[in-house]
Amino acid sequence: xxxxxxxxxxxxxxxxxxxxxxxxxxxxxxxxxxxxxxxxxxxxxxxxxxxxxxxxxxxxxxxxxxxxxxxxxxxxxxxxxxxxxxxxxxxxxxxxxxxxxxxxxxxxxxxxxxxxxxxxxxxxxxxxxxxxxxxxxxxxxxxxxxxxxxxxxxxxxxxxxxxxxxxxxxxxxxxxxxxxxxxxxxxxxxxxxxxxxx
Numbered sequence: 001x002x003x004x005x006x007x008x009x010x011x012x013x014x015x016x017x018x019x020x021x022x023x024x025x026x027x028x029x030x031x032x033x034x035x036x037x038x039x040x041x042x043x044x045x046x047x048x049x050x051x052x053x054x055x056x057x058x059x060x061x062x063x064x065x066x067x068x069x070x071x072x073x074x075x076x077x078x079x080x081x082x083x084x085x086x087x088x089x090x091x092x093x094x095x096x097x098x099x100x101x102x103x104x105x106x107x108x109x110x111x112x113x114x115x116x117x118x119x120x121x122x123x124x125x126x127x128x129x130x131x132x133x134x135x136x137x138x139x140x141x142x143x144x145x146x147x148x149x150x151x152x153x154x155x156x157x158x159x160x161x162x163x164x165x166x167x168x169x170x171x172x173x174x175x176x177x178x179x180x181x182x183x184x185x186x187x188x189x190x191x192x193x194x195x196x197x198x
Contacts, residue, residue, distance in 0.1 A: 031133060032197065033133065033134045033159075033193070033194075033197040034130075034131050034132045034133045034134060035069075035074055035075075035132065035134045035135075035136055035194060035197065036074065036075045036076070036077060036127060036130065036132040036134070036135055036136070037065055037066065037069045037074065037075070037076045037077070037136050037138070038077050038079055038117065038135055038136065038137045038138070038139070038149065039062060039065075039066065039076065039077070039078050039079065039097075039101070039138055039139050040079045040081075040117065040137060040138065040139030040140065040145055040146050040149060041079060041080065041081045041139050041140050041141070041145050041146075042059070042062065042097050042098070042101060042139045042140055043080060043081065043088060043094065043095055043096065043097060044088075044093055044094050044095075044096055044097070044098060045087065045088040045094035045095065046081075046140060046141070047098065047140070049141075049170050050140055050141070050168045050169065050170060051168060051169065051170060051171060051172045051175070053172045054168040054169075054172055054175060055168055057165055058138075058165060058166055058167065058168040059098075059100065059101070061138065061163060061165045061166040061187055062101065062138045062139065062163075062166045063100070063101060063102055064187060065136065065138055065163055065166055065187070065190065066101070066102045067102060068190075068191060068194070070102070070104070072194065074194070075108065075130045075132060076107045076108070077107065077108040077109070077110060077123070077126065077127075078097065078103060078107055078108070078109050078110070079109075079110045079112060079117045079123075079139070079145075079149070080095060080109065080110070080111045080112070081111075081112050081113070081145060082095060082111070082113065083113060084113050090111065108126055108130075110122065110123050110126070112145075114148075115144055115145045115147075115148035115149075116145070116148035116149050116151070116152035117145070117148075117149040117152065118149065118152035118153065118155070118156055119148075119152065124156050127158070132158070133157075133158060133159060134158065134159045134160075134161070135149075135150075135153045135158050135159070135160040135161065136161050136162075136163055136185075136190060137149060137150055137153075137160065137161070137162050137163065137167070138162070138163045138166030138167055139166070139167065139168075140167070140168050140169065141168070141169040141170065142162070142167040142168060142169040142174065142175040142178040142179075143169045143170075143171075143174045143175070143178060144169070146162065146167050146178075147178055147182070150162060150182055160182075160183060161183050161184060161185045161190070162178070162179065162182050162183065162184040162185075163184070163185065163186075163187060163190055164179050164184045164185060164186045164187070165186065165187060166187070167179070167184075
């Protein structure tokens with residue numbers, strides 16, 4: 001009899017947990033996707049360290065994503081990195097993105113000194129001001145700053161996706177691992193998601 005009693009309460013507890021998770025999922029799916037494109041650290045100083053196998057195609061995908069976001073009046077944020085002790089200084093050629101990247105003065109810019117673009121920056125504030133809740137990340141390095149910003153976004157309550165062929169690192173094998181362990185979407189899937197957002 002006691003086992004039956006315990007089983008009853010365990011079942012009741014399980015049903016309540018599943019119901020709570022279902023309600024949470026319904027609440028999240030009712031929210032309209034408000035996307036933003038984060039273009040992370042594709043600066044002249046760092047690009048030479050990236051895998052040649054990935055770099056050319058990744059830059060095309062990044063420019064394609066920038067073009068799509070701009071054509072659909074969706075926000076784009078360029079993230080720049082310089083370490084407090086080394087790295088390119090603001091205003092130098094090494095600090096800038098290559099001229100081949102489609103940048104406009106109206107695009108928001110974040111200057112960071114730590115791997116995550118959320119650490120000691122105004123990124124969270126800028127995203128909230130723009131009403132964004134879904135991050136699409138591209139840039140470098142997949143194993144460093146893109147990864148740190150991805151998890152920083154999740155920690156701040158954002159839905160985050162890496163654009164599969166729009167991220168790169170010094171080693172293609174490492175990039176592939178990151179694509180597999182994180183939520184990542186191909187370029188076509190990203191377009192489909194954005195064209196069909198609520």
